[in-house]
Structure formats: structure tokens, C-alpha cells
Amino acid sequence: MEEKEIRFKSVKDMPPMAMSLGTMRINKTGTWRNIKPVIDYDKCIKCMFCWKFCPDASVDIKDELPVINYDYCKGCGICAAECPAQAIEMVKEE
């Protein structure tokens, strides 16, 4: 999908409300993280609890497997806490 951020020169070019003034495509909140979830796919049972519980929709599903989107994951650890197979480990960001 194309970049959606809109830049203005003056108030005259603006829509009357904050519409796509900021966009999550540009504002990559993953930089806020200091620990990150790492999935051990040998242990993963594909239950998708991590996908379902992630409050920031930062777990994608690719080829029937959960994949963490590190551009947006803030490292809250909910996925690791909810994983019934203990397949997710929270690792310190370097």
C-alpha cells in the first residue's frame, strides 16, 4: 500500500479534522521496546493465542504460524504469558 501521510503547506490545504496527519506506517512504535518476544517454533503448537491476545495487533499469521511484527511490538510480554506451550521467551533488546 502506498504511503498515506499527507503534508501541508498551510491551513488552507488541510481537511477540517486530523485525517491521516500521522500514520502508523511511519510512526513505528516498536522502537519503544526494551525486551522482545522470540518464538521457538519447535515448541509452537499453532494455537494462535499470541495472535489473539496481542493488544497491539503485532502478531501476524504467515503460513499458519505466528510471526511477531517488530516494527510495532512494544514488548509488553502478554504473548509470552499467555502461550500455553511456553514457546515465547522475552529477550533483552541489545
Next chain:
Amino acid sequence: MRKVIMGNHALSYGAMLSRAEVIAAYPITPQTEVVELLSEMCANGILKAKFIKVESEHSAMAACVGASAAGARTFTATSSQGLALMHEVLHWAVGARLPVVMGNINRAFAPPWSIWTEQNDSIAQRDTGWIQIYASSNQEVLDSVIQAYKVAEKVLLPAMIVLDAFVLSHTSEVVDVPEQEKVDAYLPPYEPRYKLDPDDPHAFGGLTKPDWYYELRYQIEQAMEEAKNVIEETGKEFEERFGRYYGMVEEYKTEDAELILVASSTIASTARVVVDMLREEGKKVGLLRIRVLRPFPKEKVAMILKNAKKVAVIDRNISFGMSGAFYAETKAALYNEKDKPPIWGYIAGLGGRDVRIEDIKGIIENTYKEDNPKKDIYWIGVKL
């Protein structure tokens, strides 16, 4: 068709004739009949609207905001504590520039519990950016709902129709309920310029840094300025189609008046009668009814009042620590005029106490008697 209806049902008929598409509301005395009738209309198919039952007024306004953002024409109604609970979302409707229309029945705040009329509830929401229209008859209530949609959808600001508890809300008056086709011709379906659309996704209301937030506030003020003209224009068009005119203010015998009363809502209706009585005695008294408090018609108010010798403002509200709100606004509107009359501020009728003909006569008498106001607040009928 002429019907005998209460002010609350005038709001319901207004929303029905405006073909509101989403209605979300929570009941509160003295507003309940508004949504009672609307839910009935939805249930029996007269009104093809989605009626959303909610658990609070905060949710009612949130539902209206969501539906409006998706492009629907929305309506709600509340009163007093309910309006206060909506407060946060009232700001959201303005910032998101959503033309939600609501009815607010003026009711005094608790404690102590009161269900009677007083304007403090709507006055407290004066600075949110909502257009505020204070009606003085049930006919005006119904007509104002239709006009409010036209104004709100043009300038992209939400609008509130304000009416007195019981004095209008539960009092039956003869109201001309216009034909649907005539309302349709005046008020076409809402065509949102911006809306939530999966085919053209945008982020609405996201975090906006100081580099553009300021400009968005500038735009709201521009829209408020524009609303002054739009209210006059839509009022004139309404008159052409329905024979009744509604503008920013109502002038009654002000042209040659040496003393002008300033009032709003139903107190203004009583004041109109008093003006007639005193005119018969040869006293040159006039009335300026402020119909729209936001945007405030400061140019009009200044123009009408500057040539009077004296002005007396009656407020059924109080901004504690200052004065009545209409009094403060009226004074502010005149401050930069070279020649201006002294202005008296009278507080009357708080908590639904009757403001009678004798009370208004007393106000005029006192204003005639004094050369200049001695204080900012004159209490009418307080048991000292």
C-alpha cells in the same frame, strides 16, 4: 399538520422529519419522552433509524460520534447530569468535526437533586465548540432540529437544541408539524465529505503534534464564524418554505427602545408580554432574545444595544464567582464600542423557580431607577 405536543415530542418529530439514521440515548428526567417516542417510531417502522440502547450518556454520545464518523445522520437527547457525563465526548464530536445534533433539556444540577429548569448544564458546555440554540417555544424546538442539521452539516460542527425543563419539555402547545416532503426538499440526505471508508482508509483523530494541532483549532473557530451566516441563511430559506424565521437573535420592539431587556429561552417569551404591557403605559422598552449562544452573535448584539440608554440582562444561570453567562457575554460584546449603555445583570429562576411577569416588571423598574449598575449580580426574589 397541526398537533398539540409537548416540547420533548417536538424534538422527536424534528429528528424523525430530519430522517435521523442512528439514534443513541439514555433516559433521564425531563428528557425521557424524547427517546421514548423515537424508540416507538423506530419499532413501528415510521422512522427507519438504528436505535442503539446504551448504558450511559457517555456511551450515547460515543455511539453518535462513531455513527456520524461512518457518515450517518445522528441524534441524541439528554439533560443536566447526563450532559455533564457526555462532556468528554462532546469535545470529540467537535474535534472530529461531526455534525451530530442533540436536544438538551435544561435542568439544574445536583446536589440537591432537582429536576427543574436552569441553564447551568448547557452553559457549562459553552466552550466545547458545539453550536447552541436556545428555543422559546415548542414550534421553535421542532423547527430548530431541522435547521440545526442543515447548519451542522454545512459547517461541520455539532449542534445542541436547548429547551427549558417542564416549561417547554412537558408543556403542550400547538405545533405545526411540517410535511415530510417539504422537509426533504429543505434538508437533503447527509453527504459526508469525509467518513470512515474501508475502500479509502485514513487515520482519524490520531496523535497530532503542535505543528498542526493549532491549525485545527483555527479551523474550528473559522467554522463557528461561518455558522453565524449559515444560521441566518438557513433561517431565511426555512422562512421561505415554512413561513417561520429563525436567526441568531430575535428583536422585539428594539428600534426606538430606551431600555432593552436581554433574555433567552422561555423567560424571553414572558418578557415579550411584559414589553407589550409597558408599551401600553408609554414606556419605551424592547426585548433582545439571544437564540444562539454559540457562536455568540456579538456584532448583532453590539449593533442592537449600543443605541439604547440602558440594558438589563436576565440570566437563568450563574457562573459562580462572576455573573450570569448571558450578562457577561453581552458586556463583552459591547466593550469595544465607543458609546455604550450601562448594563445590569439579573439572576432569576434558578432551580426552576418561576420568573413571573411581576419579576420582570421589577427588573425593569429597578433598571429605570438606578443611573448605573451597583453590582454585577442582582438576585431576583432571593429570600434574604
